[in-house]
Amino acid sequence: xxxxxxxxxxxxxxxxxxxxxxxxxxxxxxxxxxxxxxxxxxxxxxxxxxxxxxxxxxxxxxxxxxxxxxxxxxxxxxxxxxxxxxxxxxxxxxxxxxxxxxxxxxxxxxxxxxxxxxxxxxxxxxxxxxxxxxxxxxxxxxxxxxxxxxxxxxxxxxxxxxxxxxxxxxxxxxxxxxxxxxxxxxxxxxxxxxxxxxxxxxxxxxxxxxxxxxxxxxxxxxxxxxxxxxxxxxxxxxxxxxxxxxxxxxxxxxxxxxxxxxxxxxxxxxxxxxxxxxx
Amino acid sequence: xxxxxxxxxxxxxxxxxxxxxxxxxxxxxxxxxxxxxxxxxxxxxxxxxxxxxxxxxxxxxxxxxxxxxxxxxxxxxxxxxxxxxxxxxxxxxxxxxxxxxxxxxxxxxxxxxxxxxxxxxxxxxxxxxxxxxxxxxxxxxxxxxxxxxxxxxxxxxxxxxxxxxxxxxxxxxxxxxxxxxxxxxxxxxxxxxxxxxxxxxxxxxxxxxxxxxxxxxx
Numbered sequence: 001x002x003x004x005x006x007x008x009x010x011x012x013x014x015x016x017x018x019x020x021x022x023x024x025x026x027x028x029x030x031x032x033x034x035x036x037x038x039x040x041x042x043x044x045x046x047x048x049x050x051x052x053x054x055x056x057x058x059x060x061x062x063x064x065x066x067x068x069x070x071x072x073x074x075x076x077x078x079x080x081x082x083x084x085x086x087x088x089x090x091x092x093x094x095x096x097x098x099x100x101x102x103x104x105x106x107x108x109x110x111x112x113x114x115x116x117x118x119x120x121x122x123x124x125x126x127x128x129x130x131x132x133x134x135x136x137x138x139x140x141x142x143x144x145x146x147x148x149x150x151x152x153x154x155x156x157x158x159x160x161x162x163x164x165x166x167x168x169x170x171x172x173x174x175x176x177x178x179x180x181x182x183x184x185x186x187x188x189x190x191x192x193x194x195x196x197x198x199x200x201x202x203x204x205x206x207x208x209x210x211x212x213x214x215x216x217x218x219x220x221x222x223x224x225x226x227x228x229x230x231x232x233x234x235x236x237x238x239x240x241x242x243x244x245x246x247x248x249x250x251x252x253x254x255x256x257x258x259x260x261x262x263x264x265x266x267x268x269x270x271x272x273x274x275x276x277x278x279x
Numbered sequence: 280x281x282x283x284x285x286x287x288x289x290x291x292x293x294x295x296x297x298x299x300x301x302x303x304x305x306x307x308x309x310x311x312x313x314x315x316x317x318x319x320x321x322x323x324x325x326x327x328x329x330x331x332x333x334x335x336x337x338x339x340x341x342x343x344x345x346x347x348x349x350x351x352x353x354x355x356x357x358x359x360x361x362x363x364x365x366x367x368x369x370x371x372x373x374x375x376x377x378x379x380x381x382x383x384x385x386x387x388x389x390x391x392x393x394x395x396x397x398x399x400x401x402x403x404x405x406x407x408x409x410x411x412x413x414x415x416x417x418x419x420x421x422x423x424x425x426x427x428x429x430x431x432x433x434x435x436x437x438x439x440x441x442x443x444x445x446x447x448x449x450x451x452x453x454x455x456x457x458x459x460x461x462x463x464x465x466x467x468x469x470x471x472x473x474x475x476x477x478x479x480x481x482x483x484x485x486x487x488x489x490x491x492x493x494x495x496x497x
Contacts, residue, residue, distance in 0.1 A: 080438045081384045082327060117412040117422070117438055121483035126330070
């Protein structure tokens with residue numbers, strides 16, 4: 001397994017190249033690029049500029065593990081407004097294009113967003129309908145779309161069997177699950193999600209979660225590895241059981257208030273312990 | 280009334296030749312022929328919600344019983360003149376025409392076209408779209424459309440509804456008091472205007488929406 005971390009973790013005033021240097025020195029193998037979440041990688045970033053990002057990543061001794069985005073929170077594939085849906089699809093297409101340019105084969109998509117306004121059944125249908133053609137495009141590009149389980153925030157596909165059925169309905173070999181083991185909260189157990197989805201897992205996001213605390217205002221329930229309630233030995237065993245040997249990508253929501261670079265080192269070391277099974 | 284599918288397709292071809300962009304009703308658009316034709320026919324390039332077409336087609340599977348000739352125009356924005364004339368002609372021949380508004384998300388300019396087309400072609404007066412969901416929770420409305428004819432039904436709203444103005448006809452649905460659907464006799468036929476799209480609710484599997492539609496066709 002290889003270790004990666006998101007470029008959105010790079011302290012805002014550091015810049016991309018200095019951030020890459022930190023990621024490498026901390027011991028990561030790759031970096032996850034977040035479309036639209038950082039100034040160096042936006043929807044307006046040209047192909048040439050994307051190739052330049054790849055060059056910088058490779059010069060730092062890293063590779064791009066995957067292309068993610070937070071843009072679908074504002075422009076979901078499940079929106080009622082057709083114009084918003086078209087923009088959401090365009091974001092996925094750009095992720096696919098960028099993944100090819102960056103030499104990686106996976107993207108992360110937050111597939112749907114259940115709200116008071118847009119109910120579950122509509123979100124489900126729209127996401128299935130949207131992901132079928134996007135899956136075809138991804139397959140042609142040799143890229144896999146990983147739909148992230150954002151259980152609490154999306155209020156969508158809360159259980160692993162529900163997610164399994166969803167992927168069956170999309171019915172595309174190029175569409176799987178980008179599993180976030182921290183997002184399951186008290187709705188289940190990450191190790192069971194790993195067992196159920198096995199070969200459909202495109203990438204794994206790592207963070208820990210405080211299950212006994214509900215999300216309240218700006219207070220995060222997410223925390224650093226081994227500080228929360230995830231059963232890490234069980235998670236590691238489940239990865240072995242299903243033969244997952246792909247990228248593990250750190251996604252820390254709570255940041256160190258001081259010495260932010262230290263979080264990169266601590267996280268990389270914790271991931272080493274997880275990979276080695278020394279828990 | 281003796282309208283056959285062939286006759287309708289013949290019209291569709293003619294409409295296409297006139298460049299009005301009426302999509303030919305394929306077999307999937309003729310889902311229910313139990314007794315009378317029921318045609319779901321989006322105006323090509325003018326249907327703002329493709330899922331609405333799917334919704335009507337899925338609700339009108341072959342098991343559906345239709346006892347009146349019906350032409351459903353889903354999520355329409357503009358109505359080209361030749362299509363408008365055909366709609367009126369079919370109304371006078373006794374058809375039920377369901378015109379579903381696609382104006383809610385059409386944008387300002389397209390909504391003006393929508394409003395003008397409804398007024399000029401079908402003499403239906405509509406008001407500017409109302410966003411039912413706002414960030415201000417105090418101004419939020421109850422998120423259900425209450426249909427009162429032909430049967431009572433409660434169907435989730437579609438975020439932005441197009442209210443109908445004060446005009447001849449019977450109001451058959453309201454949302455929080457706001458009139459959003461109209462029934463009017465035109466010649467021997469019946470015109471039904473839906474200001475809150477029903478098709479997406481059908482497509483999402485809303486059983487009450489389906490019951491309401493089937494009651495209308497029965």
